[in-house]
Amino acid sequence: MSILPRRFDRIKNVLNCRMKNLTVLVEAVNKPHNLSAILRTCDAAGVFEANFICEKDKVKTFNSTAQGSQKWVKINNYDTLITAVSGLKKKGYKLFGTSLNASSIDYRNFDYSENTCFVLGAEKWGLSEELISKVDESIFIPMTGMVQSLNVSVAASILLFEAIRQRQNKNLLPLNGEGLSAKEYQKTLFEWSYPELASIFRKSGRKYPNLNEYGEINEVIKNLKI
Ligand code: SAM
Numbered sequence: 001m002s003i004l005p006r007r008f009d010r011i012k013n014v015l016n017c018r019m020k021n022l023t024v025l026v027e028a029v030n031k032p033h034n035l036s037a038i039l040r041t042c043d044a045a046g047v048f049e050a051n052f053i054c055e056k057d058k059v060k061t062f063n064s065t066a067q068g069s070q071k072w073v074k075i076n077n078y079d080t081l082i083t084a085v086s087g088l089k090k091k092g093y094k095l096f097g098t099s100l101n102a103s104s105i106d107y108r109n110f111d112y113s114e115n116t117c118f119v120l121g122a123e124k125w126g127l128s129e130e131l132i133s134k135v136d137e138s139i140f141i142p143m144t145g146m147v148q149s150l151n152v153s154v155a156a157s158i159l160l161f162e163a164i165r166q167r168q169n170k171n172l173l174p175l176n177g178e179g180l181s182a183k184e185y186q187k188t189l190f191e192w193s194y195p196e197l198a199s200i201f202r203k204s205g206r207k208y209p210n211l212n213e214y215g216e217i218n219e220v221i222k223n224l225k226i
Contacts, residue, residue, distance in 0.1 A: 001194045008215030011192045014072065018048040018188075018207040019179035021115045022094065022163050025051040025084055027131055028122035029152055033047050035059060036066035038120070042073045045160040046173070046179060048188075049074035050134075052118070072192070085134045093117040097135030098155055099127055100148065112163035120152050132170045158217030 005009075008223040024042060029035055035052075039062060042050045052059045054077050062070045078084035082145075088095060096110065097119040119135055121127030126149070132138060141150060141158050167173050177185045192199040193215055201208055209219045 002216040003137045005214060008193060015185065015189060016177045017046045017174055018170045019046050019174055020048045022047055023049060023051060023117045024156055025088060025117050025119045027127055032125060033065045034123060035152050038060040038156045039066050039073050040069040041153060041157045041160055043069035045164055046115060047073060050077055050078045051084060051088065053078050053081055056077060081131050088117050091186060095119050095135040095209060097127055097132050097138045098140065099138045100131050100140055104138040107139040107141055107159060110137060110139065111166065113166050113170055116163055118156065118159045120156055120188065
């Protein structure tokens with residue numbers, strides 16, 4: 001079993017630019033097209049994983065707006081706001097909450113070149129007061145229109161690409177996989193190259209086999225229940 005060389009090269013090129021130190025936390029956004037658009041932007045910006053607070057269920061199914069990007073951006077579901085905030089802070093992220101409150105600061109005043117998490121709120125109500133009280137900074141994108149706010153996925157795009165712009169200016173964007181640990185890189189390379197096989201390996205609790213430089217599986221796979 002092997003992957004087409006062109007496909008393997010494409011996967012490697014995308015994975016080489018993925019960053020773990022840039023992410024989003026999404027609270028209570030419930031329209032599938034908005035969730036899909038946020039995820040599609042994450043994929044385009046090189047975000048490795050996106051975080052969602054989803055109290056009851058898994059994140060709502062992604063629709064055609066996602067264009068398959070949900071396959072390429074890892075999704076972390078948190079049951080509660082508290083577990084999301086403490087989990088992300090433990091991982092070293094600085095949380096930039098988006099809020100239209102008078103005390104928020106223009107987003108252009110901050111540096112996003114290190115561990116950055118943009119926190120985005122629900123379509124109707126925005127971020128909860130509780131989450132606003134827990135973020136490190138509150139930021140807003142200045143607007144001059146009649147409508148009070150931007151669509152949440154548009155706000156996500158503006159912020160993520162501002163972080164990309166800053167990192168590009170400082171030569172901090174990964175080009176050769178340095179945005180991920182070696183272990184995470186290898187694991188993801190296998191999962192993206194052989195998604196079905198990866199799922200079978202996970203279910204049987206077995207370690208993924210190594211890939212050679214052409215993306216071929218080197219080892220003989222024995223006793224795998226398909
Ligand atoms: N009435 C809500 C409020 O006061 O926050 C509007 C919510 S807005 C439609 C949905 C989300 O989009 C917000 O929670 C925020 O994450 C993001 N957003 C929209 N406009 C923004 C802006 N100008 N600056 C920063 N974030 C914005």
